[in-house]
Structure formats: C-alpha cells, structure tokens
Amino acid sequence: PFSSVKKRMTAIVRKDGKWLVLVKGASEMVLEDCNSVHSRTGAMVMDDEYRAAMMQTIQQMADQGNRTIGIAYAETEDLGDFPDEEPSYEMTMLAIAGIQDPIRQEVPAAVRNCFQAGISVRMVTGDNKNTAVAIAKKCGILSPEKAVEEGEVMEGAQFRAMAMEDPDKLISLIPKLRVLARSSPTDKLVLVACLMHEGDIVAVTGDGTNDAPALKMADVGFAMKTGTDVAVGASDMVLMDDNFSTVVQAATWGRTVNDNIRKFLQFQLTVNTAGVLLTVIGAIISEHNEEPLKPVQLLWLNLIMDTFAALSLATERPARDCLTKKGTGPISRAAPLISYRMWTFILGHALFQLAVLLVLMQLGHVLFDVRGCVRENVPSDLSDIKEVTDPWGVPRCFGGLEHGTVLFNTFIFMQLFNELNARKLHGEVNIFEGMHRSRILLVILVVCILFQFCAVQFFGIFMKTTPLNARQWGMCVGIAAAELLVGLIVNLINTHMIPTWKPKTAEDNKKGLDDKKRALILEAKANAGMKRGVPGASDVHSNHSNPSPRRRSRRDSAVQAFTEQHPTPANPPSAWLRVS
Numbered sequence: 001p002f003s004s005v006k007k008r009m010t011a012i013v014r015k016d017g018k019w020l021v022l023v024k025g026a027s028e029m030v031l032e033d034c035n036s037v038h039s040r041t042g043a044m045v046m047d048d049e050y051r052a053a054m055m056q057t058i059q060q061m062a063d064q065g066n067r068t069i070g071i072a073y074a075e076t077e078d079l080g081d082f083p084d085e086e087p088s089y090e091m092t093m094l095a096i097a098g099i100q101d102p103i104r105q106e107v108p109a110a111v112r113n114c115f116q117a118g119i120s121v122r123m124v125t126g127d128n129k130n131t132a133v134a135i136a137k138k139c140g141i142l143s144p145e146k147a148v149e150e151g152e153v154m155e156g157a158q159f160r161a162m163a164m165e166d167p168d169k170l171i172s173l174i175p176k177l178r179v180l181a182r183s184s185p186t187d188k189l190v191l192v193a194c195l196m197h198e199g200d201i202v203a204v205t206g207d208g209t210n211d212a213p214a215l216k217m218a219d220v221g222f223a224m225k226t227g228t229d230v231a232v233g234a235s236d237m238v239l240m241d242d243n244f245s246t247v248v249q250a251a252t253w254g255r256t257v258n259d260n261i262r263k264f265l266q267f268q269l270t271v272n273t274a275g276v277l278l279t280v281i282g283a284i285i286s287e288h289n290e291e292p293l294k295p296v297q298l299l300w301l302n303l304i305m306d307t308f309a310a311l312s313l314a315t316e317r318p319a320r321d322c323l324t325k326k327g328t329g330p331i332s333r334a335a336p337l338i339s340y341r342m343w344t345f346i347l348g349h350a351l352f353q354l355a356v357l358l359v360l361m362q363l364g365h366v367l368f369d370v371r372g373c374v375r376e377n378v379p380s381d382l383s384d385i386k387e388v389t390d391p392w393g394v395p396r397c398f399g400g401l402e403h404g405t406v407l408f409n410t411f412i413f414m415q416l417f418n419e420l421n422a423r424k425l426h427g428e429v430n431i432f433e434g435m436h437r438s439r440i441l442l443v444i445l446v447v448c449i450l451f452q453f454c455a456v457q458f459f460g461i462f463m464k465t466t467p468l469n470a471r472q473w474g475m476c477v478g479i480a481a482a483e484l485l486v487g488l489i490v491n492l493i494n495t496h497m498i499p500t501w502k503p504k505t506a507e508d509n510k511k512g513l514d515d516k517k518r519a520l521i522l523e524a525k526a527n528a529g530m531k532r533g534v535p536g537a538s539d540v541h542s543n544h545s546n547p548s549p550r551r552r553s554r555r556d557s558a559v560q561a562f563t564e565q566h567p568t569p570a571n572p573p574s575a576w577l578r579v580s
Contacts, residue, residue: 003086004184004210007126008070010086014078021074021089026182027058027096028128030070034093038073043092058096062130065138066098103138110245111140117323118330119251124180124188129155132181141178151176156183163190164529171198185210186528192217193524196517199509201333205239205247207231217520219333222247248323255328256318259425263313266342267422271305271415273350278357278411285361290399292361294464297408300455304415304448312441313422319434328426334511335501341427341494348490349421349483353414356479360407365396368406368472405456405465406472412452413480416445421487427495431487 002009008025023030031054036043046054061068074089114121121141125132133153136142142152151173159180162170174194180187188204192214195202203220204211207227212234215221223235224242232238239246275298282292293301322328338346364370365388388398397403420431423438435442455463468476503509513521 004126006086007182012082017078019076019078021076021091023072023074023089023091024069026126026128027068027070028055030072030091031055031058031093031096033089034070034072034091036090037093046093054093054096058128059130061096061098062128063134064098064100065131065134066100067127067131069097069099071095071097101135103135104243104245106243106245108138108140110248113248113323114251115140117251117328120175122178122180122191124183124191126183127181129153129179129181132179136179149176153177153179153181155181156187159183159187159190160528163525167525167530170194170530174198185213186524188214189217189524190528190530193521193528194530196513197510197521197525199333199503201330203247205244206235207242213524217517217524220250222250252318252322256316256322257314258331259322259328260314260316262337262339262342262425263316263422264310265338266345266425267309267313267419268305269338269346270349270353270418270422271301271309273346274353274357274411275301275305277350277354281354281358282361285358292357292404292407293411294404294408296463297465300451300463301412301415304412308444308448309419309422312419312438312444315440316423316434317437319437326426332501332503332509333513334503334508339425339501341425341498341500344494344498345421345490348493349418349486352483352486353411353418356414356482357407357411360410360479364406365398365400365403368403368475370397370400370402370406401460401464401466402468405468406476408465409452409456409468409473409476410479412448413477414483416448417480417483418487419445421483421490424491427491427498429488429491429495431484431491 002025006025007029008023011022013020013022023033031051035046037046037050037054058068071094072091073094074091076089111121123132123136123139123141125135127135133142133148136153137144142148154173154177159170162173171194174191177191180191188206188211192202192204196217196219201220202218203222204214204218205222205224206212206215207224209228209230211223211227212230215223215231215234215236220237221235223232223238225238225240226242237250275293279291279293283289286292319325360367371394388396419441423434423441424431456465457467460466
C-alpha cells in the first residue's frame with residue numbers, strides 16, 4: 001500500500017521464479033532509489049549528469065503545476081513469502097509522468113474572499129514543493145507577482161526537524177506559513193496542534209484516513225463526500241460537492257448565525273432590563289405598590305421578546321459583505337458573547353425606555369389628556385386611581401385604565417422600533433440596509449402592529465386596556481419612534497468611542513479550549529518532539545534529532561493505531577483555514 005513516509009506504493013509480482021517489483025510514487029524520491037534507467041536499447045547505468053537532467057525535468061514539470069509521478073521497477077530472486085515491510089531495491093527508472101489537476105474556476109475567488117475575511121488559507125500536501133508552489137499561486141494562496149518569502153513555503157522534512165530542534169522558531173514562522181509540501185500525516189497533526197495551542201481557531205479539510213486525527217482535533221473538520229468513512233466519521237461537516245468554495249459559504253453562514261444570535265440577545269436583554277426596572281421602580285413609587293403593567297400585558301410583551309424576536313432576528317440571511325465589512329472579522333475563542341458595543345446598545349436603549357416610561361407614569365395623564373376615572377370595583381384605598389387637577393385647572397385621571405393603556409401601548413411600540421435597531425451589531429448608521437433579507441421580520445412587525453391595535457381597541461376586557469383616540473395613538477407611536485433617533489446616537493457612539501474587544505495578552509487567546517482537545521494538542525506536540533509548552537516533555541525525543549525512516553514509520557504507525565482506537569481519523573488536507 002501507499003507509504004506516506006516513502007511517498008510511494010509498491011507491488012510485487014512473482015513471475016518465472018523471480019520477483020518483479022513495480023513502484024510508483026513521488027518522482028524525486030523514486031529517482032533517488034534508482035541506479036539505472038530504461039532506454040530504447042535497454043537498461044543503462046544512471047550517472048550523476050543524467051540524474052541531474054532528470055531532476056531538472058521534474059522541476060520544470062512541477063513549476064507548471066504538474067504532479068510528477070516516478071515509475072520504476074526491479075527484478076530480484078524469489079525470496080519466498082512477501083515481506084510485511086518493503087525491502088530496499090536497486091531499481092530501474094521507467095518513466096516520469098506529469099498529471100495536471102486543473103484548479104476549479106471558483107477556487108481563486110473563494111481563497112481571495114477568505115483572506116479578505118481575515119481567514120488565513122494554508123495548503124498542506126504531499127506534492128513536490130515546486131508543484132505545491134505553482135498550485136498555490138494559481139489558487140491565490142501565494143501571490144503570483146511576488147517572490148516566495150522565507151517561511152511561506154516549507155517541506156515536511158524541514159518542518160519535522162525544526163519541530164524537534166528549534167520549536168520556538170517554528171512557532172514564530174507558522175503565522176507566515178502558506179504551503180507545507182511533502183508532508184506526512186504527523187505534520188498535519190502537529191501544524192493543527194501548534195495553531196490551536198497558540199489560540200487560533202482552525203478548520204481542516206481532508207478526505208483520507210490519515211486526515212482523521214487532524215479533522216478530529218481541529219475546531220471544525222470538513223470531510224469530502226468522496227472521502228473515506230473514517231475521515232467522514234472524524235469530521236464535523238461533509239462537503240457534498242467536494243468544493244472549497246463551499247467552505248467559504250460555511251464561514252459566511254457561521255458568522256451570520258453568530259451575529260443573528262447576538263442581535264437577538266441584545267434585543268432581549270434590552271427588553272428584560274427595561275421591563276424589570278420599570279416593574280420594580282414603578283411598584284416602589286406607586287402609593288399602593290401596583291405594577292405599571294398587568295400580567296396579561298407582560299405575557300404579550302414576553303411573546304414579542306422571545307418567540308417573535310427569535311423568528312425575526314435569528315433568521316436573517318447572510319449579506320454579500322458579511323465576511324468583509326468593517327467590524328465583522330474573526331472572533332476569538334476567548335471573546336465575550338456580549339461585546340462592549342452590545343452593552344452600549346443594551347444600557348442606552350434600556351435607560352431611554354425606562355426614563356420615558358417613568359415620565360409617562362407620572363405625567364401621562366396630562367400629556368395624553370386622560371379624563372374620567374373608572375375604578376372597576378376597586379376600593380379607592382387599594383388603588384392609585386384618582387382624579388387630579390393639572391396646572392391649568394383641568395381635571396385628569398391618574399392611574400386609570402386609559403393611563404395604563406397609554407403606558408402599555410408606548411412600551412410595546414418601543415420594542416417594535418427597537419427591533420429594527422437590533423438588526424445592526426457593528427455601529428452601522430443605516431439600520432434599514434438589507435431589509436430584503438429580513439422578510440420574516442417585516443411580516444412579524446405587521447402581525448404585531450395589527451394585534452397591538454386589536455388588543456387596545458377591541459380586546460380591552462382580556463388585555464386590561466381601553467380604546468385610544470387618534471391623537472393618543474399618534475403620540476404613542478411618535479414617542480416610541482424616538483427609539484430610532486436613540487439608535488442612531490448609540491451607533492455613532494459605538495463607531496467613534498467604543499473599541500472592539502481585543503485580547504490583553506497572548507494567553508487570553510488561548511482561553512476557551514476544552515481539556516480534551518488541550519490534551520490531544522499536547523500529546524501531538526510531544527510525539528513530534530516539541531518541548532515548548534508541553535509539561536514534562538524536556539526529554540521527549542531528545543536523541544531523535546535526525547530520525548531514520550524506520551523511526552518515522554513507527555511514528556506514523558502510532559498515528560494509524562490512534563485512528564483505529566478512536567472512531568475518528570486523518571490524511572493530508574489539500575486546504576486549511578486558520579482564523580486568527
């Protein structure tokens with residue numbers, strides 16, 4: 001079978017009392033084990049000049065983005081039973097083939113969108129370094145115009161050696177790393193471990209069994225539909241079209257869902273804060289400790305606050321610029337769910353609503369020209385309802401049914417207007433932008449307005465309200481519409497005065513990692529010989545600075561054993577996402 005260490009696969013055929021060994025694999029590694037070449041006249045010894053010419057041909061083909069495959073054979077005596085591990089042979093080179101794997105048309109745009117969204121894309125492959133660089137430039141992972149800088153491209157052997165000999169340097173180079181060529185299964189696992197240990201959020205794509213440990217360890221594992229069952233079992237999501245652009249769509253929806261949840265939270269916490277404070281303070285300042293809102297009115301408010309708000313705010317579709325617009329970059333694992341700007345929104349709107357409602361509690365009977373008290377068989381010594389005379393000598397009804405209806409109606413319309421404000425999280429001034437994506441919100445607003453009108457005008461017995469006239473309706477809606485002005489002020493404050501959350505120290509980024517994954521990360525780094533950040537690993541692999549192929553094979557066998565013991569697997573992914 002294919003050996004990820006030797007980068008080739010071998011077949012042995014018993015023929016005429018001899019073994020015919022057939023080999024295909026990474027061209028430069030197959031060429032290294034060949035001492036002759038098959039020409040038109042038969043096998044001829046391969047000298048250094050011919051070997052150099054073959055290497056130049058391999059590099060030229062790789063520079064064009066071809067995957068080069070070396071094909072060789074060897075003949076030897078029949079050694080009896082076939083060996084479990086491939087012996088060494090003196091082989092004869094037959095041919096070098098170049099395979100062109102065209103880049104999908106949508107991939108460069110998807111990679112470009114990732115970089116604009118703050119997502120760093122890495123390619124980890126078993127291909128030749130030159131092939132990997134050529135493909136990375138076509139995809140946009142590396143700039144086609146600029147020369148490759150130090151640290152952007154690395155080979156697996158160099159990566160493994162640096163992990164054991166100078167892990168600090170490797171950690172410092174990883175942020176620049178874009179392409180890891182000629183990688184082994186452990187290289188992918190170690191790269192994921194290093195990124196996650198430094199606090200990055202990592203997503204991995206893969207389709208092979210060897211990808212399983214990396215898929216399982218990563219924050220998000222994307223398996224291909226055509227991948228092995230082991231890879232699919234270890235992943236979190238399966239790409240049904242095997243297309244990298246689908247990963248970008250997943251990131252788009254992920255950020256949109258996250259934003260939608262936070263929109264709902266900031267709206268709900270605003271209503272809760274204002275409602276609780278109004279109930280407590282209103283009861284305190286009331287002569288008979290009466291709550292400003294009746295229980296059935298609070299139930300209707302709760303329905304708006306929970307069910308309808310969740311349906312309207314949490315179902316908005318992604319915007320075209322949701323990955324690239326200002327303030328929508330990647331969110332750290334340690335970042336708080338409620339940001340500084342959300343707290344500004346919650347406190348600003350809640351305090352405004354509370355202030356307006358307290359004023360209406362005390363002066364609403366005057367502002368809305370409330371006259372005629374109806375006690376509803378409630379004794380005067382148990383109710384705040386009373387007739388008062390305003391400064392102009394006009395008799396008014398304080399605390400009556402009409403006064404309470406005005407208070408309730410204004411509070412409800414404040415929430416409906418504030419629901420529009422809650423659509424924006426990042427200080428955007430235009431809260432009506434993208435309303436076409438919020439059709440459910442528009443429908444729910446219409447339903448709530450109609451029900452509120454009916455509740456006030458027709459359902460008075462049930463809702464504890466009384467019909468209002470046109471002037472009172474206009475004043476209720478007008479006062480509540482001031483929420484839009486308050487929303488504009490809050491957004492301007494958020495844009496110019498409130499900073500976005502940033503980790504105070506490098507250690508802050510590492511918070512939020514669960515113990516299970518932390519243990520897997522430390523184990524992977526220790527197995528790779530990395531001492532930095534691994535407790536008790538001072539002597540790990542101290543004498544393995546230059547491991548032999550046999551030791552590397554044992555290490556890879558350990559990864560395979562891990563795969564068999566855990567129903568979750570691994571293989572070198574063709575693309576990586578890193579959210580920094």
